[in-house]
Amino acid sequence: xxxxxxxxxxxxxxxxxxxxxxxxxxxxxxxxxxxxxxxxxxxxxxxxxxxxxxxxxxxxxxxxxx
Numbered sequence: 001x002x003x004x005x006x007x008x009x010x011x012x013x014x015x016x017x018x019x020x021x022x023x024x025x026x027x028x029x030x031x032x033x034x035x036x037x038x039x040x041x042x043x044x045x046x047x048x049x050x051x052x053x054x055x056x057x058x059x060x061x062x063x064x065x066x
Contacts, residue, residue, distance in 0.1 A: 011035075011042040018044070025060040027053060 011034040019032055031047020049057075 009042060011044055014044055025056070027056050027060060029053070
């Protein structure tokens with residue numbers, strides 16, 4: 001697994017990996033995409049979501065952290 005400071009991670013692969021994991025948790029981030037504005041930074045845009053989606057995402061993260 002990549003470390004938080006690992007800038008060699010392919011952002012497109014990261015988006016697809018995250019999309020798959022979220023899908024397994026029943027969560028959809030409609031705006032999830034690679035941020036093409038500054039490709040050298042390899043940023044992933046998570047977008048905006050409704051509050052209920054944010055709560056489900058938080059719940060999934062809490063469960064995984066247990």
